Amino acid sequence: MIDRVLPATALVLGLVAVPWGAGPAMAECDPEAGVVTLPADEPWAQRRLDIKSAWQLSTGAGVRIAVIDSGLDTKHPQLRGFSTFIDITGTGYTDCVGHGTAVTGIIAGRAYPGVSFHGVAPQATVIELKQSNQSEGHVANLATAIDKAVQLKADVINVSIKAADNPVLRAAVHNALASDCVVVAAAGNITEKNKDVPAYPGSYEGVLAVGSATPDGRRADSSSTATPVGVLGPGVGITAPWPRGAYRLDLEGSSFAAAYVSGTAVLVRARFQHLDQEQVRRRIIATADGSVGQGTGAGMVNPVLAVSAVLPFEPAGRPVVAAPPPAPIPADAIAKLPQEDVVTRDLALAVFAGALILAAVIGGLGLVLPLGRSRGWRVDPPA
Template sequence: MAGSSTPRPSSAMLGRVLLAAVSVLVLTAGPAVASPAAVTPAAEECDPEPGTVKLPGGEPWAQQRLDIKTAWRLSAGAGVRVAVVDSGLDTRHPQLRQFATFVDLTGTGHIDCVGHGTAVTGIIAGRLYPGVAFHGVAPQATVIELKQSNQAQGHVANLAAAIDKAVQLRADVINISIKAADNPALKAAVQNALAHDIVIVAAAGNITEKNENVPAYPGSYEGVLAAGSATPDGRRADSSNTATPVSVLGPGVGIVAPWPPSAYKLDLEGSSFAAAYVSGTAALVRARFPHLDQEQVRRRIIATSDGSIGEGTGAGMVNPVLAVSAVLPFEPDGRPVVAPPPAAAISADAIAKVPPEDFVTRNLSLAVMAGALILTALAGALALVLPLGRSRGWRPGEPA
């Protein structure tokens, strides 16, 4: 007897159901991550926001404020490997063509369909190009591009896997311009990278109408250099997250950066780009002081920043020039520490002033001394004359 059978769902339908079931966490610092499982996104239209091929005249304010070219006198990041975990990279861009190491965790190829990864990578290590005012912080650094998402959303498993892959590729610095929720796999990946002596820089996250001011991860993990966003006058941007324990600030408002395809984006905003400036500074420090471990590099960047200016600013604006040039006091174990504040100025009355010369006293002393000398001479003369007078009976001497 033939029995009825229930139709079995196709693999495509299962895939769509699984995709719909995965909860997505919207990122405020850059591409978002979802939890808990990694899902390879299907092929989709790649259409980043349009950029421009014409830059405004003069250097971008962030480059001027950080005085990056002065830092290059000591370090331009040569020999340092920076892993960028993001949305891909436009390798056709004239300032980014030399980056060959690429890891795709999405199955969609290296192309950047968001633009975010291209901008972040360009800020970190964009090469000099004739006639273009823009350049990266560490143009001699080697970039390892790890694509964790093909869209403005990602998956926490991909993010953790990208960090682990960066460890395998022996990265010296990892830039994570991403905000996610706390996750055991993500925390384990971060701890593993720190244990392998890798500096981790992460965005503090942004506050928008759709995003609450809550701690961002991995920026909130112990040992991570969390970057907040700053305005041209050095204050914290209103959009910069204050719930994340910010270590330092980086330029994050009115940012100019490379953009696909072979273009530039003007007026970018967010802690994503602040983190990129801090990662570039970390590359400069690692090249300049190769003997420092990741914790010492992090402490040096914090110690040489411009100073806290309130909640959510950490140690203040990152300072690449001081980071590669400052001579810091060291603890017994060799770790640099924040220099103590300078001693208070000595008060005006702390040291006695030389009194004015007393001419009356001086003249009186000279007169007394002269009188004493005269009396001494007179006494000496009398001592000679009196005995002679006695011997003659006080008679006058005979004429010659």
């Protein structure tokens, strides 16, 4: 991860120093090599988060994500078409570190035929802000990039950077939150040279700080516990795009974990457009897999639940999972059978019986009368 922890004096001087970005000349730009061909198996992070299932409800379309990092390989097959590129360093678009290309790819890398890797929100609109041409950046440029992202109306801002607390940075983050931007930041990495100290802007209130997780869901040993983590994201053995059309298969750090959570924030903002930035952050935390100890927050981020769960504390808005069931059939839709008329029934039966008796009598008379006439109406004597 791009880390920069400077003493307060150095920070103040840096704010008035020459424009930040002085580093390797473009001719010296030589990021580490990556592989050209990926394994056929889908990367573990994609399988664990079940990202394609989340796409049934949201792919991030219509949401603007600002990625503040080290640049971007705009010619990479999975990263083409990102038209908005802001270079604060004055060193051009090239990603001399590889970090920005990897982070952007995890967030919004387009699906590509025959390639097992893809980003979390492939239809998002990406605003790339290059704030460094080296492995380290400067807090003044980071604050400038955040302000620029707000001006460009970003809905989500990804900051995979660790810096020291600074009034200018704090003000930029506060302005972004007040402008309804979801700010996602890396919690920071623990190294031999870098002790476990709070990372900024991840430690500012309102920012969704992200720790790094292993494939089994536990916190990675390198993930900071000093920063108040909101959720975890995949951060060990990560596959991601790399400069020169390549890929890396062994990336580690909360930078990449933050990218997975930023992509999830994009999905949520596209799905629930009525939610503000704080409600989006709360939804991501509420739908995570559950804490697994110190420095894990609410646990591993869960994109599928984040775009589908029904949360009782949220305001009413767009249907969550599916359209509501149809209304029940009205009571008068089907005619009811009339109540049986007993009187009419009995009268009809009586008339029918009487008719049968009358017919029998008439039939009998039809036989007796001719016989009586033939005998002169005499009665035979007894035998």
